[in-house]
Amino acid sequence: MNFIKIYTIVIIALTFLNCSKSASKDDVSEVQEEKKIVSNSDLMSISQKQYENEALSMTSLVAHSFGTKINATGVIDVPPNGRAVISAQIGGYVKNSPLLIGDQVKKGQLLLTVENIEFLELQQQYLEAKEQLTFLKSDYERQKELFDEKITSEKSFLKAESDYRMTLAIYKGLRKKLELLQIDPMQVESGILTSVSKIFAPISGDVTAINITTGSFVSSSDQIMEIVNTEHLHLELKIFEKDVLNIKIGQTVLFNLPESGTKQYKGSVHLIGKSIGDDRTVMVHAHIDEPHDEGFIPGMFVQASILTNEVTGMGISDKAIIEDNGLTYLMLMKSGENDTYLFEKIQVETGELSGDIILIKNHKDLDPKGKYLLGGAYLLAD
Known part of the structure; x- marks a missing residue:
């Protein structure tokens, strides 16, 4: 009788142990499902669930202007006929x-x-x-x-x-x-x-x-x-005397508002001053390309870069670049099936950084219509 009781207890214990191992394997499986899957050094995959949880996105190659930068500071302003002082x-x-x-x-x-x-x-x-x-x-x-x-x-x-x-x-x-x-x-x-x-x-x-x-x-x-009319906002920039000979009408101007984030706006040089101020600077008048629904207000301080020796090249957001052992890569999306995204690690040669767009020198080796992982590339580093 005692033997039967002992035998029964052993059977129950073994059954409980097997169930615990099974549950443990299921938990590990769920955790692994949340992690990235690496099939080899060049092909990597990520689950759709993790893609959504990490708020990842895709980006593409874009044509962009690159060149030597001349830094400038200034303000947003309006022309004289856009400002009226009312008197009796x-x-x-x-x-x-x-x-x-x-x-x-x-x-x-x-x-x-x-x-x-x-x-x-x-x-x-x-x-x-x-x-x-x-x-x-x-x-x-x-x-x-x-x-x-x-x-x-x-x-x-x-x-x-x-x-x-x-x-x-x-x-x-x-x-x-x-x-x-x-x-x-x-x-x-x-x-x-x-x-x-x-x-x-x-x-x-x-x-x-x-x-x-x-x-x-x-x-x-x-x-x-x-009364101020903001339909014709422009930039009044100051550049140093040593840079004035490199400034030409029509050159691209990239600027941002330091107090409102890192978003960059675009403009172009319209007029170049013909006199030097007491602080050895020259005024540059630049037009703004962006529409006027950005909330610009006359008097806002801006930091700007004027592009000289400008060329147009293919670039991509610098957030899409990952580095590994001194080399730079992009993660090209190969497929998105069965709730899994498959990426290929593509080596690229980068150049100048213009705003948040970085030049891709070997862009001819890439798919111009390809979709590349933007942000979260660190998830695929292993």
């Missing part, structure tokens, strides 16, 4: 100013109104000059007829002509002042007078500064607000 033609009290910094305005849009009793006096003078002009014109024409008929003296004719032309000049000057104040002379002539002058936007753009509040007094020399 005649001082007054701000009656209404509905705008805030950052608001977009269109050319001709009402910006604010200014009130001043002097506007009424100006309109009164205009009406007086107009009435006097009517009389003097009639007298001048009558004196001219009399002078032509030898009835009146030349002195009387010249006096009438002088009075008429002097009043005409005053009338035209007052009319022009009213137009500058955006007061319609025709309404004034019909008896509609106003103490308010309207100020309209001279250009379209964004309001970048407001220096007044409702009720404050502004003079003609005060800067009420500023």
